[in-house]
Each structure stands twice: as structure tokens, then as C-alpha cells.
Amino acid sequence: xAIDIDVARRLGDRSIAARFTAGPGLTxxxxxxxxxxxxxxxxxxxxxxxxxxxxxxxxxxxxxxxIDLPPEARRVxxxxxxxxxxxxxRVRANLTYGHDIVPSANRWMTLDEAVQFLGIGHLLDRxxxxxxxxxxxxxxxxxxxxxxxxxxxxxxxxxxxxTARRSDIMVVIERIRDELKLxxxxxxxxxxxxxxxxxxxxxxxx
Amino acid sequence: xxxxxxxxxxxxxxxVGGVAVLATLPIAFALAWVLARHRxxxxxxxxxxVHLPLVLPPVxxxxxxxxxxxxxxxxxxxxxxxxxxxxxxRWTGAAVAAAIMALPLMVRAMRLSIEGIDRRxxxxxxxxxxxxxxxxxxxSLPLALPGILAALxxxxxxxxxxxxxxxxxxxxxxxxTRTLPLAIYSALQVPGGEAMVTRLALLSVALSLGALILSExxxxxxxxxxxxxxx
Numbered sequence: 001x002a003i004d005i006d007v008a009r010r011l012g013d014r015s016i017a018a019r020f021t022a023g024p025g026l027t028x029x030x031x032x033x034x035x036x037x038x039x040x041x042x043x044x045x046x047x048x049x050x051x052x053x054x055x056x057x058x059x060x061x062x063x064x065x066x067i068d069l070p071p072e073a074r075r076v077x078x079x080x081x082x083x084x085x086x087x088x089x090r091v092r093a094n095l096t097y098g099h100d101i102v103p104s105a106n107r108w109m110t111l112d113e114a115v116q117f118l119g120i121g122h123l124l125d126r127x128x129x130x131x132x133x134x135x136x137x138x139x140x141x142x143x144x145x146x147x148x149x150x151x152x153x154x155x156x157x158x159x160x161x162x163t164a165r166r167s168d169i170m171v172v173i174e175r176i177r178d179e180l181k182l183x184x185x186x187x188x189x190x191x192x193x194x195x196x197x198x199x200x201x202x203x204x205x206x
Numbered sequence: 207x208x209x210x211x212x213x214x215x216x217x218x219x220x221x222v223g224g225v226a227v228l229a230t231l232p233i234a235f236a237l238a239w240v241l242a243r244h245r246x247x248x249x250x251x252x253x254x255x256v257h258l259p260l261v262l263p264p265v266x267x268x269x270x271x272x273x274x275x276x277x278x279x280x281x282x283x284x285x286x287x288x289x290x291x292x293x294x295x296r297w298t299g300a301a302v303a304a305a306i307m308a309l310p311l312m313v314r315a316m317r318l319s320i321e322g323i324d325r326r327x328x329x330x331x332x333x334x335x336x337x338x339x340x341x342x343x344x345x346s347l348p349l350a351l352p353g354i355l356a357a358l359x360x361x362x363x364x365x366x367x368x369x370x371x372x373x374x375x376x377x378x379x380x381x382x383t384r385t386l387p388l389a390i391y392s393a394l395q396v397p398g399g400e401a402m403v404t405r406l407a408l409l410s411v412a413l414s415l416g417a418l419i420l421s422e423x424x425x426x427x428x429x430x431x432x433x434x435x436x437x
Contacts, residue, residue, distance in 0.1 A: 047329045071332035078333040084326055088348050097344070098334030147334045 001183060003027075003151060007043050007053035007063075009036075016040065018204055019053075025199025026177045026184040030191075035205025037187040038081075041153045044185065045078045046071035057150055075106060077149030077182075081156045083136040085128035091139050092124040098147025106148035114142040118172060134165035141172060151183045152176065158193060166193075173197055208405060211380075212389075216409060219385040222297055223365035226304035227312070227358055234309055234357060238316035259371075260310040268374025271303055275375070299376035300383045304365035311364050312357040319353020320346075352425045359421030363414050386410050 003022040008015070016036030018029075029037045042048035044055055046062065046069060054064040062069045062076070085094050096111060115121050118138045128136060137157055144152060154173070158166045174197065176182050188194055194201060208216070237256055241249065259267050275282040275293045285291050293299035323346055331341040369387040376383040378392060390406045393399035 045329075045333050047332070070337075071329070072335045072337055074333075076333060078330065080326070080330065084324075084330045086327060086331075086345060097331070098336070101335040101340065143334065 001058040001150065002056075003183060003185070004054070004056040005040070005044065007040065007050040007055060009039060009043060009048065009050045011036070011039060018202070020202045022183065022185060022200065022202070024181065024183055026173070026186050026197050028186045028188060028194040028198035028201045029204050030188060030194055030198075030201050031204035033189055037189075037204050038155050040204065041078070041155050041185060041187055044074075044151075045076050045153055046074050060150075072101075075148065075150045077144035077147060077152040079137070079140050079144050079152065079154045079157050081159055083128075083133075083140040083160075085131075085136055085139060085143070087128055089128075090124070091120070091126050091128065091131070094128065094139055095124075095142050095146055097143060102148050107146070108148055109145055111146065114146050117145075117175070118142045132165075133160050133162075134168055137161065137165075137169055138172065141169075141176070145176070145180070145182075149182070151185065154184060154186045156188055158188075158190075170196060208409075212402070212405060212409075214381060215384060215386060215389045215406065218297060218381070219366045219413075222300045222304055222385055223362050225298075226301040226308060226365045227361040229301070230305040230309055230312060230361065231354075231358065234312040234361070235316055235354065237309075238313045238320055238353075238357075241313070242317045242320040256313050257310045259307050264307065264368075264370025265374050267306060268303060268371035271299075271306065271371065271375040275299065275302070293376070295376050295379055295383065297376075297382050300368075300372050300385060301365075303371040303375045304368040307368050307371055308361035308364040312361040315357040315360055316350060316353045319350045319356075322353075323349045355424040356421055359417045359424070363417040366413060367410070386413075 001024070005021070006019040008017040010016075014034075014036065016039045018036075018040045020027075029040060031037055039048055043050045044062070049068065050063060052065070055062040057076075061067050062074050086097065089097065095114065099107060099111065109117075115124070118141060120135070120138050120142060123131065123135055123139065128139070131139065141157075157173070158169055161169060170193070173184070173186075177184060177197070177199070186197065237252075241253055241256070273279050275285070277283070277286070277292070277294070282292065282294070285293065291298075293302055327345055327349070328341045331345045332338070336344065366385065367387060368385070369391070372383065372385065373388055373391075378384055378388045384392065386406055386409065390403055390410070393402040393406065
């Protein structure tokens with residue numbers, strides 16, 4: 001499934017622009033801090049409106065001049081840099097949040113499968129507050145997968161983790177890429193991370 | 207310990223305070239939300255209006271209510287012609303006075319907790335399939351809950367303590383508008399009323415303390431449940 005992105009947006013005195021297509025596998029958006037990589041993900045997710053351009057996934061148009069689907073209609077999963085778990089819901093209720101809302105035809109993973117895939121069975125009754133960085137990131141990934149996305153956005157998901165946890169989560173990301181075959185747009189400024197994970201690389205901000 | 211008359215005063219105060227706070231809650235929440243989240247022309251004016259009862263002498267607030275809800279006032283005439291009711295010298299009028307006085311405190315408490323919500327959590331909810339409304343009910347509102355509870359208790363405590371606006375607007379009628387503070391004031395005017403004053407004053411202290419302790423407990427319960435399970 002091809003992801004076709006051509007967006008531009010002015011934020012204050014910064015101009016953010018990107019134009020690329022991404023195929024299956026993990027497409028890394030690589031570039032210096034402040035180049036607007038996160039803004040591009042936000043535009044794909046529907047959290048930031050481009051000034052112009054288009055965003056298409058396969059034959060679905062998420063955004064162009066006339067169409068602007070709200071985030072909840074895009075089927076774009078998003079794993080944020082800081083996890084962004086809901087603090088007032090236990091892990092189980094975080095995981096099922098999207099799963100319970102989306103039409104059942106859109107789901108492609110059950111709670112049990114996600115829990116097993118990520119190895120988070122022992123965390124289900126915990127509060128997000130009590131999780132380590134790596135645990136929280138696993139839950140955030142599970143929460144996104146369970147909402148049945150067609151593509152996954154990941155915004156520096158390893159940046160808050162120590163070395164040991166980083167390689168744990170990298171294994172998880174590789175399995176999402178290879179076993180679940182979910183296309184991933186992946187933002188990072190870490191060359192080593194990208195060398196290991198990326199199927200293709202898009203340079204942002206020259 | 208308390209006479210039937212005194213129990214009546216307590217019951218009336220609780221009724222006035224309870225109705226005032228519950229009826230005000232949705233309005234106060236909407237105001238708090240708008241003031242916390244939206245920028246629009248006239249926002250400063252709205253903010254000032256909401257806070258006015260906090261700084262205005264209560265007698266003036268009562269007098270303004272008297273003008274608005276009196277038989278020839280705009281609100282009074284409207285109520286009379288549409289519903290055939292008048293708030294004048296009725297306990298409902300006392301509830302309106304209490305509500306107006308409690309409003310700024312309630313808006314402030316809720317506004318603080320709405321401003322404290324991490325809006326990025328709402329964005330996260332949207333990417334998971336939640337409509338703006340669903341995200342409001344499942345994310346924003348629960349996260350604002352401590353502020354809502356604090357507003358309820360603060361507003362209630364303020365309501366049952368209301369004196370100036372109430373006595374100006376709906377007078378001091380036994381069994382109808384004579385709430386605790388008004389009863390204490392009346393008893394002070396009567397020779398030999400000291401015993402009743404003491405009992406009612408102690409009761410006021412107990413009610414206010416109870417409200418504060420309840421609010422602390424509620425806030426701790428909603429906050430703390432997430433923290434206690436740490437590690």
C-alpha cells in the first residue's frame with residue numbers, strides 16, 4: 001500500500017515541506033531537530049492541517065484541497081515520543097480505548113493477541129504512572145495497534161529509553177514491520193537506529 | 207439538642223445550598239471551559255462579569271437581583287409571564303442569590319483543572335478513533351473531575367454561608383429564606399438568643415469543616431487512586 005505525501009505548512013517563521021512516497025516496511029524521516037519531522041507526522045495524523053498539498057494512503061485520500069478527514073476517520077495509528085498514555089485509565093483501559101470505539105471491521109488484532117505480541121500481560125492492572133519508560137512505550141504501541149490502523153506513525157519512540165530498553169523496543173518495531181507487515185513512518189535523528197530499522201529513508205530539511 | 211425550628215433552618219440551608227450548587231454546576235463548567243480554552247472578543251468582559259460577585263459588596267449584588275427579578279424587572283417579568291412564578295421572598299430566590307455568589311469560586315476551581323489538562327491527550331484520543339465529543343466525555347471530563355468536585359464543595363460552602371445578597375434580595379423570612387447566617391443574625395437581635403446563636407454557629411462550623419474534609423477526601427480519592435498503585 002503506497003503512502004503518498006506532499007504537504008507544506010507555515011508555523012511561525014518556519015516553513016515545513018515534504019514530498020515523498022512510502023511503500024511497505026519502515027520509512028524513516030531523517031533530519032536535524034527542528035526540521036519539522038514531528039509536524040509532518042501530525043499532518044498525516046490529522047492533528048495539524050497542511051496549508052496545501054495532499055495525503056493519500058492507497059486509494060484513500062486523507063487530505064487534499066477539498067477533503068480533510070478528521071483524525072478519528074484516518075486509520076492512522078500514532079505512537080508519540082512520550083507515550084502519552086491516559087493517566088486516569090489503567091493499562092487495560094488504555095489498550096482497549098481505541099479498540100472499543102472503531103468499527104469492528106477495522107480491527108485486525110484482539111486484546112489477547114496484542115498483549116502476547118508485546119509481552120505486557122503482567123501490566124494490565126497497573127496505572128500508567130507506575131510504568132517504566134519501556135513498559136509505557138509497549139502499552140502505547142499496543143493501544144495504537146488495537147485501534148486497527150492501516151499505517152503506524154512513530155515519533156522518536158526510543159528517545160526516552162536507556163540502551164537496554166531501546167534494543168527491546170527495536171525488536172518490537174522490527175516485528176511490527178516484518179510479522180504484522182504494517183507500514184511505518186518513523187521519525188528519528190539517530191543514524192544507528194535508522195540503519196537498523198529503516199526500509200527506506202526520506203531526508204527532511206536539507 | 208436542636209429544636210424543631212433549628213432543624214428547619216438547617217434543612218432549609220442545605221436545600222438552598224444544594225439546589226444552588228447543582229443548578230449552577232453545568233453553567234459554571236461551560237463558563238470555565240470557554241474561558242480556559244477559547245479566545246474570542248469579549249472574553250475579558252465575560253471573565254470580569256463572572257468574577258464580579260466576588261468583589262462587589264454582596265448588598266449590591268442583592269440589590270441588582272432585586273431589580274432584575276422584581277415584579278418589574280426583565281427577568282422577573284419573564285418568569286412571571288412564562289411560568290407564573292416569582293422568586294421574591296421565596297427560598298428559590300435565596301438559591302439564586304447563593305448561586306450567583308458561588309459562581310466565581312466554582313468557575314475558578316474548574317478552570318484551573320481544565321487548564322491543567324494535557325491537550326495532547328485529547329489529540330491522542332482522536333488518533334485512536336474518538337470523536338471530539340467522545341474524547342471530551344472519556345478524557346477531558348474525567349481529568350477535570352478533581353476540579354469539578356472542588357468546585358461543588360467550595361460552591362456549597364459559599365452558598366450556605368451567603369448573607370448579604372440573600373437578605374437584600376429575598377429578605378429574612380422564617381421557614382422560607384431564613385438560612386443559617388440569617389438565623390444567627392436574627393437570634394443576635396433577640397435578648398436571650400445567645401444559646402441559639404452558639405448552637406447555630408457551631409453547626410455552621412461543623413458544616414463548613416465537613417464540606418472541606420469531604421472535598422479533600424474526594425480529590426485525594428480521584429487523584430490518589432492512580433498514585434497509590436505505583437511500583
